[in-house]
Amino acid sequence: MPSIRSTRREPACLAPWHRPHGRGRMLSLIDKAWVAPLTLLPVPLGRQMVRGGGRTDRGAAASRQLLIDVSVIVREDARTGIQRVVRALLAQLLENPPPGWVVRLVRATKYRGYRTAPALNGLPWSGAGAGAPLHVGRGDVFLGLDLSAHLVPRHFGQLARWKKQGVALYFMVYDLLPVLHPQWFNPRTQRHFARWLRAVALLADGAVCISESVRNELESHLAERYHLPTHSIGLHHIHLGGDLRASVPSQGRPAAFDxxxxxxxxxxxxxxxxxxxxxxxxAQALSAFEQLWAQGEDVNLIIAGKPGWKVEDLLARIRQHPELGQRLHWLDHPSDEALEVLYRHADGALMASQAEGFGLPLVEAACHGRPVLARDIPVFREVGANAARYFSGNDPQTLAAALRQWLADMQTHGRRTGPAIPWQTWSDSARQLLACLPLGIPQHP
Structure with missing residues (x-):
C-alpha cells in the first residue's frame, strides 16, 4: 500500500481558500452562533439543547452511512499506537462492512468542516482535494475513530447539527491520561484533550473504550467532572487485536538489521x-538492568520506539550509556515489519508503563508466544489476566528482583514461548466494535 505519511504543509497564502464558502460558510456561521452559549452551560443542560430530533430523512431506498473520522491519519500517519488501532479497525470495516451500510471515510481540517476523505485503494490517503460535501440523515452513525482532539471542538456546531438531524454520534476513547495525569503531557495536549472530552460529554450518544478499565475511568470522570447521571451516554468497551500483520503494517528494516x-x-x-x-x-527499567549487569547478569535490553516528549534526560542517558550497542539497544522509529521480527527473536517483553489505555505490546508479544513481565496496574491485569507476570513499585531494586526471578524461571523451565496470555485478532475487535454501534445488526452468541 502506498505510504499515507505526508509532511506537506499548506502555504499560508492558500489558507483562505480552504475556509468554507457559500452555503458551507453560512452553515458554519449559524453553527457558531447557536453553539457558543453551550460553552457556558452545565453539560447536562447542554446535552438537552443538542438532543437529536431526527428531522432529516434520506428516503427508504437509500443505504445508511457509517461515517468514520480519519482526520488525523489522513494527514500524517505518525505510526503511534492509536493510529495502529485506526488502521487495523478501518481495514477490517472496509473489508467487511456491516450489511446494508455504506462505510464512508470523513475528515475535517482547521478551516473546513467534515467532508469525504481522500482515499486510495479504500484506505485514507493524504492526496489532493478537499473532499465532497456530506449529506446526512436520520439513522446515519458517526464514529470518531481517530483521536481528532483539536478538531472535534472546532467543528462542534456541525456535529451538533448532525445530531439534531438524527445522526448518532459515537467516539472511540483510548484513554483519559491527559486529564488524569496532566504532568505527563505538554500544556497544548492537555488543553486540546480537555476541550475534546467536554465536546464528547455534550454530544456523544455512545463511547467505545479500548478496555473496561478506560470505560470505568470515563464513567467516573463524566459523573465527577460533568455531573452526568449514569447511562446518559452509552458506554461500551472492546479489546484490541494482537496480530500485527492485520494492522496494515509498515514495511522496512533498518540498515544491517539482520x-x-x-x-x-x-x-x-x-x-x-x-x-x-x-x-x-x-528510566526505571534502565536502572534495573544496570543493577543486573553489575551483578553479573548477561541479558540484553532492547528499547523499540521513537522519542516522545519530556524525555530529554532519558534520551541523553541512553545515547551516552557505556552499554549502548553492547547489551543496551535502541531502535528508533522501528517499522511494524521490524517489530514482528523483534518479537520473534526476543525471549520476553517488559511492560513498565505506569498507566495505559490498553497495552498493545502485551497482546502482540502474546500473539508471538512470548512471556510478559508487566507492572501491576488494573488494565494490565485485565488484558494479561493470570498469564502475565507482574511487578509493583517504582524503584529499580524491586524491578531488578522481579526481572532476575522472571529470567531464572524462563531458563529453568524452558518457557521461552511463555504462558497462554489471552489475545484476539483485529477481526474479533472489529466485530466487537460493530456490536457497540446502533447498526441494527443481529448479534449471535
Missing amino acids: AWLSGLGSRPSVVMVGTLEPRKGH
Whole structure:
C-alpha cells in the first residue's frame, strides 16, 4: 500500500481558500452562533439543547452511512499506537462492512468542516482535494475513530447539527491520561484533550473504550467532572487485536538489521515496545538492568520506539550509556515489519508503563508466544489476566528482583514461548466494535 505519511504543509497564502464558502460558510456561521452559549452551560443542560430530533430523512431506498473520522491519519500517519488501532479497525470495516451500510471515510481540517476523505485503494490517503460535501440523515452513525482532539471542538456546531438531524454520534476513547495525569503531557495536549472530552460529554450518544478499565475511568470522570447521571451516554468497551500483520503494517528494516540481530548473541533479550514517554517506565527499567549487569547478569535490553516528549534526560542517558550497542539497544522509529521480527527473536517483553489505555505490546508479544513481565496496574491485569507476570513499585531494586526471578524461571523451565496470555485478532475487535454501534445488526452468541 502506498505510504499515507505526508509532511506537506499548506502555504499560508492558500489558507483562505480552504475556509468554507457559500452555503458551507453560512452553515458554519449559524453553527457558531447557536453553539457558543453551550460553552457556558452545565453539560447536562447542554446535552438537552443538542438532543437529536431526527428531522432529516434520506428516503427508504437509500443505504445508511457509517461515517468514520480519519482526520488525523489522513494527514500524517505518525505510526503511534492509536493510529495502529485506526488502521487495523478501518481495514477490517472496509473489508467487511456491516450489511446494508455504506462505510464512508470523513475528515475535517482547521478551516473546513467534515467532508469525504481522500482515499486510495479504500484506505485514507493524504492526496489532493478537499473532499465532497456530506449529506446526512436520520439513522446515519458517526464514529470518531481517530483521536481528532483539536478538531472535534472546532467543528462542534456541525456535529451538533448532525445530531439534531438524527445522526448518532459515537467516539472511540483510548484513554483519559491527559486529564488524569496532566504532568505527563505538554500544556497544548492537555488543553486540546480537555476541550475534546467536554465536546464528547455534550454530544456523544455512545463511547467505545479500548478496555473496561478506560470505560470505568470515563464513567467516573463524566459523573465527577460533568455531573452526568449514569447511562446518559452509552458506554461500551472492546479489546484490541494482537496480530500485527492485520494492522496494515509498515514495511522496512533498518540498515544491517539482520546482522544486528545476529550480534545479540546467545544471551536472553528483553524488549520494551512503545514511544519513549515519562509514563512508560524506561528510566526505571534502565536502572534495573544496570543493577543486573553489575551483578553479573548477561541479558540484553532492547528499547523499540521513537522519542516522545519530556524525555530529554532519558534520551541523553541512553545515547551516552557505556552499554549502548553492547547489551543496551535502541531502535528508533522501528517499522511494524521490524517489530514482528523483534518479537520473534526476543525471549520476553517488559511492560513498565505506569498507566495505559490498553497495552498493545502485551497482546502482540502474546500473539508471538512470548512471556510478559508487566507492572501491576488494573488494565494490565485485565488484558494479561493470570498469564502475565507482574511487578509493583517504582524503584529499580524491586524491578531488578522481579526481572532476575522472571529470567531464572524462563531458563529453568524452558518457557521461552511463555504462558497462554489471552489475545484476539483485529477481526474479533472489529466485530466487537460493530456490536457497540446502533447498526441494527443481529448479534449471535
